[in-house]
Amino acid sequence: MKLRNSGIVIISLLILLCSCFTAAATSISDGTDDVWHWAQSLSGTGWAWQENVGGKPNIDIQEISYMVNENKITFSLKVSGTIQTSDKVFYYITYNSTDTYYYFSYSNGSANGFGIIDTNYTSDENFTISGDTLSVDFDVLGDTSKVELWGYAAEYTTIGDQTAEWWGDWAPNEEAPYYTEPDGTDVSNDTDGTDGTSNEDGASSETKTPGFEVILVIAAVAIALIFLRKRR
Numbered sequence: 001m002k003l004r005n006s007g008i009v010i011i012s013l014l015i016l017l018c019s020c021f022t023a024a025a026t027s028i029s030d031g032t033d034d035v036w037h038w039a040q041s042l043s044g045t046g047w048a049w050q051e052n053v054g055g056k057p058n059i060d061i062q063e064i065s066y067m068v069n070e071n072k073i074t075f076s077l078k079v080s081g082t083i084q085t086s087d088k089v090f091y092y093i094t095y096n097s098t099d100t101y102y103y104f105s106y107s108n109g110s111a112n113g114f115g116i117i118d119t120n121y122t123s124d125e126n127f128t129i130s131g132d133t134l135s136v137d138f139d140v141l142g143d144t145s146k147v148e149l150w151g152y153a154a155e156y157t158t159i160g161d162q163t164a165e166w167w168g169d170w171a172p173n174e175e176a177p178y179y180t181e182p183d184g185t186d187v188s189n190d191t192d193g194t195d196g197t198s199n200e201d202g203a204s205s206e207t208k209t210p211g212f213e214v215i216l217v218i219a220a221v222a223i224a225l226i227f228l229r230k231r232r
Contacts, residue, residue, distance in 0.1 A: 026066055026067075027063055027064070027066075028064050028065070028149060028150075028151075028171055028172050029062070029063050030062060030063060030064070030151075030169070030172065030173065031173070032057075032062065033052060033053070033054035034051070034052050034060070035052075035054070035056045035060055035167050036049055036051050036053065036167065036168050036169065036176055036177060037050040037053040037166075037167050038050075038166050038167075038168075039165040040165070047163065051176070053167065056155065056167050057082075058082055058084045058155070059079060059081075059084075059091075059153035059154060059155050059168070059169050060079055060080040061077060061078070061151055061152075061169045061170075061171040062078045062080050062132070063077075063078045063171070064076065064078070064093060064149060064150065064171050066095060066146070071139060072137050072138070072140065073115075073137070073138050073144060074135055074136070074138075075095060075102065075135065075136050075138075076134065076135040076136075077093055077133070077134045077135075077151045077153070078132050078133045079153065080132070082131055083131070083132065083133065083134050084155075085108055085109050085129075086108055087108040087159070088156050088159070089107060089156075090105060090106070090107045090152075090154050091105065091106045091151075091152075091153050092104065092105045092106075092151060092152040092153070093105075093149075093150075093151050094148070094149070094150055094151075095146075095148070095149050096147045096148040096149075097143050097145055097146065098142075098143045098145050098147055099117055100115055100141045100142040100143065100144075101117075102114070102116075102138055103115075104127070104136045106127065106129075111127045111136065113127070113136055113138070115139070115141050116141070117142040121141075122138055122139040122141060150170065150171060150172060150175045151171045152168065152169070152171075152175070153168065154167065154168040154169075155168075
């Protein structure tokens with residue numbers, strides 16, 4: 001009996017020990033060939049969104065995930081092809097917990113990331129690229145309970161020109177510009193509060209093109225972090 005009780009105690013301690021190393025892990029899968037394309041309509045009369053475009057594996061997100069290990073939180077973004085180092089290709093990861101906001105972007109060999117809670121913040125300590133996966137580590141600042149996790153990858157032809165064609169993939173799909181559920185429910189993320197309209201090519205058209213706004217957000221965040229450092 002004593003031997004049996006000792007075994008139960010040892011197993012319980014091992015389970016408790018393992019739980020200390022990994023506090024949480026969550027991943028979101030995303031389908032392939034679901035890239036959105038902002039381009040001129042087939043008739044050439046205007047610009048429109050074309051959905052479920054293939055042939056862009058390097059920005060076609062397969063999975064985004066996060067994992068908490070002791071006092072570190074790791075975010076990862078996996079694509080169907082290979083993570084690109086190009087000034088025309090961008091990758092983003094955003095995570096909101098109950099009290100902390102994390103953000104990370106990568107393009108052309110440079111990364112920009114931070115975590116912030118109240119006036120406390122942390123910068124990305126390191127990021128790694130391994131074939132199809134981009135990962136980054138942060139210090140855990142607050143609660144790590146998942147509230148919102150999403151990723152975004154884009155390839156532009158001309159940076160800053162909203163009339164130039166570009167491609168983007170959002171994970172989960174609900175974050176895409178004009179995503180519609182299979183039952184027809186519109187859960188899209190219109191940037192100006194209007195619904196997308198269909199043109200003669202069956203694609204959604206809109207005057208604003210989500211994606212360029214993120215570049216402005218990066219600049220604003222950088223300025224905010226400078227002020228936070230000065231206050232400390």
